[in-house]
Amino acid sequence: MINRCFCCVSVDDEPEPAAAPAGRRRYTYRHQEPTNPSRTPKNRSMEYPWEIYSLKELLQATNNFNDSNKLGEGGFGTVYWGRTSKGVEIAVKRLKAMTAKAEMEFAIEVEILGRVRHKNLLSLRGFYAGGDERLIVYDYMPNHSLLTHLHPQRGVPSSQQHQPLDWARRVAIAIGAAEGLAYLHHEANPHIIHRDIKASNVLLDADFVPKVADFGFAKLIPDGVSHLTTRVKGTLGYLAPEYAMWGKVSESCDVYSFGVLLLELVSARRPLEKLPGGVKREIVQWAAPLVERRKWERLADPRLAGRFDAQQLRTVVEAAMLCAQSDAESRPAMAEVVEMLRFSGERRTAKEIVPVAAASSETEATDLDDVTGSSEPLDRRSWKLTKLR
Numbered sequence: 001m002i003n004r005c006f007c008c009v010s011v012d013d014e015p016e017p018a019a020a021p022a023g024r025r026r027y028t029y030r031h032q033e034p035t036n037p038s039r040t041p042k043n044r045s046m047e048y049p050w051e052i053y054s055l056k057e058l059l060q061a062t063n064n065f066n067d068s069n070k071l072g073e074g075g076f077g078t079v080y081w082g083r084t085s086k087g088v089e090i091a092v093k094r095l096k097a098m099t100a101k102a103e104m105e106f107a108i109e110v111e112i113l114g115r116v117r118h119k120n121l122l123s124l125r126g127f128y129a130g131g132d133e134r135l136i137v138y139d140y141m142p143n144h145s146l147l148t149h150l151h152p153q154r155g156v157p158s159s160q161q162h163q164p165l166d167w168a169r170r171v172a173i174a175i176g177a178a179e180g181l182a183y184l185h186h187e188a189n190p191h192i193i194h195r196d197i198k199a200s201n202v203l204l205d206a207d208f209v210p211k212v213a214d215f216g217f218a219k220l221i222p223d224g225v226s227h228l229t230t231r232v233k234g235t236l237g238y239l240a241p242e243y244a245m246w247g248k249v250s251e252s253c254d255v256y257s258f259g260v261l262l263l264e265l266v267s268a269r270r271p272l273e274k275l276p277g278g279v280k281r282e283i284v285q286w287a288a289p290l291v292e293r294r295k296w297e298r299l300a301d302p303r304l305a306g307r308f309d310a311q312q313l314r315t316v317v318e319a320a321m322l323c324a325q326s327d328a329e330s331r332p333a334m335a336e337v338v339e340m341l342r343f344s345g346e347r348r349t350a351k352e353i354v355p356v357a358a359a360s361s362e363t364e365a366t367d368l369d370d371v372t373g374s375s376e377p378l379d380r381r382s383w384k385l386t387k388l389r
């Protein structure tokens, strides 16, 4: 059900709350995010400022939604770059068609983004809703989505493809995105499940600070409810098994998707690969045997050419594998993931990172020893052991 007053939209698409409040863990993770008092909101009834734009203003800003302003296209809309009369760069998502589904996405996005603010979440600047036109205005992210930095972009000449992200940047992106998600799960009130965590929904600002975006599929979780049963939305390759099969959605579905995203970030492999013969392989299936055999270096993006911190890589991959466990109950909470990743990020500064390619080929011959030797079970206990080493 959508309440169509967009300054107090309430959204509820066919939830069936399955109450299991007993034993629900509570986390005290807090981010330090001062709101900017210098901004004068047009809407003072909201905790966070956003504006109701006029159509004229957004037409002017985007040069009448000119094709040359197009940033990209998603399932529900096309996104355009624009500049406001005050000189601010914006991204405007224009809904393609006024279907009930599209309007639902619009309402959810505006509702959720209007109530959250965090350095790692894409900020809502405002919206326009009139006639058949639905427009959402965001901060413009000059470094586009993480996806464009990990995989070659179709139709883009090789000279214009992004340079590979260096290791320090990848770790910082992992930590930032985890913090944004932890805020949604543990701090936002009510808690929010994103439901579509993937590389194209992590945008990068001018300093490559990651911003989790695209809340069109998000769910608000009433207090005391551990999961909801709902129609499956999201993207193949990132879906937690219990969600894909039974539509059971909880914060741990996001944790699973985040695990897939971490593996993608480290390896630059697609979450779902088509093997010769048409068989599809998930990134977790690709990574698991390498993790079991402790072949950490083989998990790294070849374009890094060995320039990564091997210990840090191992910690990030371990965190990813914990997140992407098929048993939802065994997955860590995002607050724990943040802790694991922060620990890995603090281990070394970028300057200390030395190429390990030579070292990895040297260790190849002795790698087999690891299979029977010092391998520990990969669980939270093993992560704690790693941390203590």
Ligand SMILES: Nc1ncnc2c1ncn2[C@@H]1O[C@H](COP(=O)(O)OP(=O)(O)OP(=O)(O)O)[C@@H](O)[C@H]1O
Pocket (backbone or CB within 6 Å): 071, 072, 073, 074, 075, 076, 077, 078, 079, 091, 093, 122, 138, 139, 140, 141, 142, 144, 145, 200, 201, 203, 213, 214
């Ligand atoms: N604030 C922004 N700044 C810069 N680029 C953006 C911004 N918001 C979206 N984009 C770009 O616009 C394109 C379309 O985004 P959109 O969120 O509509 O779809 P998507 O995430 O690519 O696909 P899907 O609909 O499956 O989620 C993406 O390439 C994205 O990188």
